[in-house]
Amino acid sequence: MTDERYDEISGTVEAVIYRNNENGYTVLRLDTGDEEPATAVGSIPYASPGEGLTLSGSWVNHASYGQQFQVTMARRRMPEGRSAIFDYLASGAVKGIGKKTAALVVARFGEETLSVIENRPELLAEIKGISERKAHEISAYFKTQMGIRILMEFLVRHGLRPELAMKLYKCYGENAMNALRENPYVLADSFFAADFGGADVLALELGFARDSEERMMAGVLYELAYNLGNGHTFIPRDKLVQATAALLELPPESCDRAVTTLRAAQRIHCEEIAGVAACYLPQLYEAERFVADTVKEMAVEADLPLPEGLIDNVAQEMGIKYAPEQWDAVKAAATGWITVLTGAPGTGKTTTVRAILALFEKMALKTALAAPTGRAAKRLSELTGGEAVTIHRLLGAGYSGDSDELVFEKCASNPLKADAVILDETSMVDILLADALLRALPKRCRLVLVGDADQLPSVGPGNFFSDLIRSGAVPTIRLTRIFRQAEESGIIRNAHKINRGEVLDLREKSQDFFFLSRRDPGASVETVLDLCARRLPENMGIAPQDIQVLSPFKRGEAGTINLNVRLQEALNPPAAVKREKKFGKIIFREGDKVMQIRNNYDIMWKKPDLTAGLGIFNGDIGQISKVDPGEEAVTVIFDDERQVSYPFEMLGELDLAYAMTVHKSQGSEYRAVIFLAEKGPPMLLCRKVLYTAVTRARALFIGVGDGQVMRACVLANRQQKRYSGVRFRLAGE
Numbered sequence: 001m002t003d004e005r006y007d008e009i010s011g012t013v014e015a016v017i018y019r020n021n022e023n024g025y026t027v028l029r030l031d032t033g034d035e036e037p038a039t040a041v042g043s044i045p046y047a048s049p050g051e052g053l054t055l056s057g058s059w060v061n062h063a064s065y066g067q068q069f070q071v072t073m074a075r076r077r078m079p080e081g082r083s084a085i086f087d088y089l090a091s092g093a094v095k096g097i098g099k100k101t102a103a104l105v106v107a108r109f110g111e112e113t114l115s116v117i118e119n120r121p122e123l124l125a126e127i128k129g130i131s132e133r134k135a136h137e138i139s140a141y142f143k144t145q146m147g148i149r150i151l152m153e154f155l156v157r158h159g160l161r162p163e164l165a166m167k168l169y170k171c172y173g174e175n176a177m178n179a180l181r182e183n184p185y186v187l188a189d190s191f192f193a194a195d196f197g198g199a200d201v202l203a204l205e206l207g208f209a210r211d212s213e214e215r216m217m218a219g220v221l222y223e224l225a226y227n228l229g230n231g232h233t234f235i236p237r238d239k240l241v242q243a244t245a246a247l248l249e250l251p252p253e254s255c256d257r258a259v260t261t262l263r264a265a266q267r268i269h270c271e272e273i274a275g276v277a278a279c280y281l282p283q284l285y286e287a288e289r290f291v292a293d294t295v296k297e298m299a300v301e302a303d304l305p306l307p308e309g310l311i312d313n314v315a316q317e318m319g320i321k322y323a324p325e326q327w328d329a330v331k332a333a334a335t336g337w338i339t340v341l342t343g344a345p346g347t348g349k350t351t352t353v354r355a356i357l358a359l360f361e362k363m364a365l366k367t368a369l370a371a372p373t374g375r376a377a378k379r380l381s382e383l384t385g386g387e388a389v390t391i392h393r394l395l396g397a398g399y400s401g402d403s404d405e406l407v408f409e410k411c412a413s414n415p416l417k418a419d420a421v422i423l424d425e426t427s428m429v430d431i432l433l434a435d436a437l438l439r440a441l442p443k444r445c446r447l448v449l450v451g452d453a454d455q456l457p458s459v460g461p462g463n464f465f466s467d468l469i470r471s472g473a474v475p476t477i478r479l480t481r482i483f484r485q486a487e488e489s490g491i492i493r494n495a496h497k498i499n500r501g502e503v504l505d506l507r508e509k510s511q512d513f514f515f516l517s518r519r520d521p522g523a524s525v526e527t528v529l530d531l532c533a534r535r536l537p538e539n540m541g542i543a544p545q546d547i548q549v550l551s552p553f554k555r556g557e558a559g560t561i562n563l564n565v566r567l568q569e570a571l572n573p574p575a576a577v578k579r580e581k582k583f584g585k586i587i588f589r590e591g592d593k594v595m596q597i598r599n600n601y602d603i604m605w606k607k608p609d610l611t612a613g614l615g616i617f618n619g620d621i622g623q624i625s626k627v628d629p630g631e632e633a634v635t636v637i638f639d640d641e642r643q644v645s646y647p648f649e650m651l652g653e654l655d656l657a658y659a660m661t662v663h664k665s666q667g668s669e670y671r672a673v674i675f676l677a678e679k680g681p682p683m684l685l686c687r688k689v690l691y692t693a694v695t696r697a698r699a700l701f702i703g704v705g706d707g708q709v710m711r712a713c714v715l716a717n718r719q720q721k722r723y724s725g726v727r728f729r730l731a732g733e
Helices: 082-090 099-119 121-126 132-157 164-182 184-188 196-205 213-230 237-248 252-264 282-301 308-318 324-335 349-362 374-384 391-395 431-440 464-471 490-500 521-540 560-571 648-653 687-694 707-715 726-731
Strands: 006-019 025-031 038-043 052-062 066-077 234-236 269-273 276-280 338-343 367-371 388-390 397-399 406-408 420-423 446-451 476-479 513-517 547-551 580-583 586-589 593-596 600-606 612-616 621-628 633-638 643-647 654-656 659-661 670-677 697-705
Touching: 006 038, 038 052, 066 132, 082 099, 099 121, 099 132, 121 132, 132 164, 164 184, 184 196, 184 213, 196 213, 213 234, 213 237, 213 252, 234 237, 234 282, 237 252, 237 276, 252 269, 269 282, 276 282, 282 338, 282 431, 282 726, 308 324, 308 349, 324 338, 324 349, 324 476, 338 349, 338 464, 349 367, 349 374, 349 420, 349 446, 367 374, 367 391, 374 388, 388 391, 391 397, 391 431, 391 612, 397 600, 397 612, 406 431, 446 464, 464 476, 464 726, 490 513, 490 687, 490 697, 490 707, 513 707, 521 547, 521 560, 521 670, 521 697, 547 560, 560 654, 560 659, 580 648, 586 621, 586 654, 633 648, 643 648, 648 654, 670 687, 670 707, 687 697, 687 707, 697 707
Parallel strands: 038 066, 338 446, 338 476, 367 388, 367 420, 420 446, 513 697, 547 659, 547 670, 670 697
Antiparallel strands: 006 025, 006 052, 025 038, 052 066, 234 276, 269 276, 397 406, 580 586, 593 621, 593 654, 600 612, 600 643, 621 633, 633 643
16 A cells, blocks of 8 residues: 555445534544555445445545544445344444344345345334334434435535535425426525525536526525525615626626525515615515514604602612613603613613613513623623523424424414513624514513614624614614713723714723733734733733734734633643533633534523523633543533533534624623724624724723734724615605
8 A cells, every 4th residue: 555646446335433413524444455444534324334436536644543544435235144234233333223123133134134124114113122113214314314314415525515414304304305406596596695606506417507597596696595694685776686696606687586585486585675776575575564564653652641759769769860861761661662772881771771771660561671692691691680582592493393493482473472682782683583582572561672783783684773773763862971970981981982983092091991012923823822811810900811812814923713722721731620512623621611603492491590592602601611522522610600511513603702803792791801903804804893892891901912903993984884674664765
């Protein structure tokens, strides 16, 4: 055997050393008939002992593990002969059959065993311990597994992710391969979320014409779905056509015809919005229309009596004297069905919310408190003394049946049991979540939307909070007066300066806001490490877990990816007593600070008081308490004491959280924030990003890096244009 040569080997799988079910990556020993079995590594999904493989690839020398066969393609042969079939079944490859059952089945059916399992499962019921029902379950699992394996191999052969096979089979069952061949562009659908380029290459390889109707329609739908990630609920038709034409390298008039075809088939919705021919995906159109209609109805119907005596009683009991704007906000919440309350830090927003909540209690209104993230909900609970939950938990979010479609238990037919809802951090709420909330409100339920309109907009599509305010159609109170106690805070003073576009004097030092100038990104990173590991803990008594490092971007030396690696080395280095698990490029170690990076409505959690529930959400922060190789799981304890066990294959839902992007920090508050001010993508270096970073700090903000970047952020009041029709629909423009 020589190194680095392309070759082909055949044999029988002797043992599977490692398998990642997420991507099909496998390490196995293959009996090729030589004295020593070959070690093969690569994407060989569902490989099991006993089956035959013909592998294409090359021999390489691994520094630690010696000579291995690097697989580029695998062709399977089902096990042949009693011994190989027994090895295959005894390995647990087929759910419902273990070693003892495998011996009985092979003894009874011999070389016909696999054919019996697939085609005549009723015969399995002749075996002691196998009921007729179990026999059919074994057969169904075997057929599903075979179908998924064939799909995986097909996908890998064409350079696509093997895990797509699971979704394809879930959607199309035994017809999955036929469906994929008939229209490979189904992979570009949001349900599968495959890269459009990969689906396009597959389609062209299968003989689809570059100007086929399937290709052009898929391109249009892909552009609409892709731009949801840019915050747009719709795209103007001319821009949609141009973007699709550029994507497919086709004439614009061809793509315009595809838009017409999709519209006729009701797969997209087209409507004029503010003089623009707007093209929507149906779900976004329905959500936007419902939100606007419902908000408009709530805003114009309200004419409730003013409980003046109760408002005064609340002020006396709380020992406060309302500023005029605060009194207006409490009055609006008491007399209207919908109220918007916005204001920067230090303007009395929290006091006003507490007063509204106290008033609702005196009015005997059952009030629900909610926020978009777990940390924001926890903070709302602490500030008001009430019990707050995430919007997703309030609405009972989950998945429908076997699909990945998000559904909410609370809806028009099963509304919330509440007389009022107070929602904090509303700037984070996208149009789809706003739609779900409004559909779940019972008739005659008050809604108070609270947030800072100057923060970054929602990550998801739409401009819900800003559109409500700018429409002028919803009662809106903007708190502007900075209270005297707040004026003493450098964080609050500078946040307001940033908002007004005033360049900060970075030489000015205050007790809670200062800037450390560094000559280059490398020096900035070293300073951040020193601040987290030594200076802040030793000099100010701030523990590393109470410090949050923020960066505007992920990539580069000052990006969160590199920062997390460096901070992990400094704050939680390897140790003999700490177990760890590598997943992809990330090492997860006991003691690490981690963050959930996507909503998972089905994962189970439990607390020390034995309460349990479902759902961990994007942005939830926790710490790894245990890495268990035996159980193949990582245990994370989140900030609110929820404990979750993550199987190794689910570690893609976690990321290290020593550092995070400013966008990810929305809705959270930290005792100390360290912000990296280094050059990067201009769109991420703007006023809203800096303002959001500063206002995440409760007690201390430290900027580190290039003072000119801080200046540029303040002066860059660029607003990312979002195509959204809510403001237009509310204002009737």
